[in-house]
Amino acid sequence: DAKTTQPTSMDCAEGRAANLPCNHSTISGNEYVYWYRQIHSQGPQYIIHGLKNNETNEMASLIITEDRKSSTLILPHATLRDTAVYYCIAETYGGSQGNLIFGKGTKLSVKP
Amino acid sequence: DAGITQSPRHKVTETGTPVTLRCHQTENHRYMYWYRQDPGHGLRLIHYSYGVKDTDKGEVSDGYSVSRSKTEDFLLTLESATSSQTSVYFCAISGQTYNEQFFGPGTRLTVL
Numbered sequence: 001d002a003k004t005t006q007p008t009s010m011d012c013a014e015g016r017a018a019n020l021p022c023n024h025s026t027i028s029g030n031e032y033v034y035w036y037r038q039i040h041s042q043g044p045q046y047i048i049h050g051l052k053n054n055e056t057n058e059m060a061s062l063i064i065t066e067d068r069k070s071s072t073l074i075l076p077h078a079t080l081r082d083t084a085v086y087y088c089i090a091e092t093y094g095g096s097q098g099n100l101i102f103g104k105g106t107k108l109s110v111k112p
Numbered sequence: 113d114a115g116i117t118q119s120p121r122h123k124v125t126e127t128g129t130p131v132t133l134r135c136h137q138t139e140n141h142r143y144m145y146w147y148r149q150d151p152g153h154g155l156r157l158i159h160y161s162y163g164v165k166d167t168d169k170g171e172v173s174d175g176y177s178v179s180r181s182k183t184e185d186f187l188l189t190l191e192s193a194t195s196s197q198t199s200v201y202f203c204a205i206s207g208q209t210y211n212e213q214f215f216g217p218g219t220r221l222t223v224l
Contacts (some may be wrong), residue, residue, distance in 0.1 A: 034211055043202045043215025044155065091211050100211060102155040
């Protein structure tokens with residue numbers, strides 16, 4: 001599985017876009033990029049995933065560079081409720097029977 | 113939200129006693145997982161199930177056993193609890209796509 005690297009923490013002003021980077025320079029061609037978040041003391045929540053095209057859903061957008069060595073999760077209008085730890089995971093689709101390696105993630109603090 | 117419940121939500125027990133945690137789903141998903149989360153270690157997979165009576169070990173399975181006699185229930189048993197098993201335990205489920213997992217609210221277990 002490819003290793004991902006994320007900043008330890010980030011701040012974002014409420015109402016502004018939050019851009020969370022993730023490096024996955026050793027990602028292989030069949031590995032997807034998944035994003036989850038964990039709000040304090042709750043279970044992790046799936047956000048989005050992608051292979052090489054940019055993806056958007058009701059929660060966020062995922063931008064993957066053309067060489068697939070990095071990606072950015074974008075929360076377009078961050079709210080206080082988006083304060084959480086965000087995990088970037090590289091994993092083959094259906095690989096390892098779902099054994100996701102969560103790592104330490106980025107602690108995003110959205111401030112009023 | 114996916115229909116996942118965990119019971120109990122909190123438990124305090126003594127070293128050497130058996131403990132069983134229950135995960136119940138109403139989504140009829142095939143895959144179920146047990147993770148533990150500890151400071152400094154993130155989420156780690158204990159055991160998972162890919163169908164009724166079909167289970168396998170995860171990264172940190174020593175000291176734990178599981179059973180799945182019905183699609184909707186996945187039980188995690190600590191045969192003889194130790195203080196090192198004090199943790200927050202999360203159950204997760206997924207359907208056709210292993211890596212889109214939906215997590216339960218967690219069980220906080222304290223072993224004295």
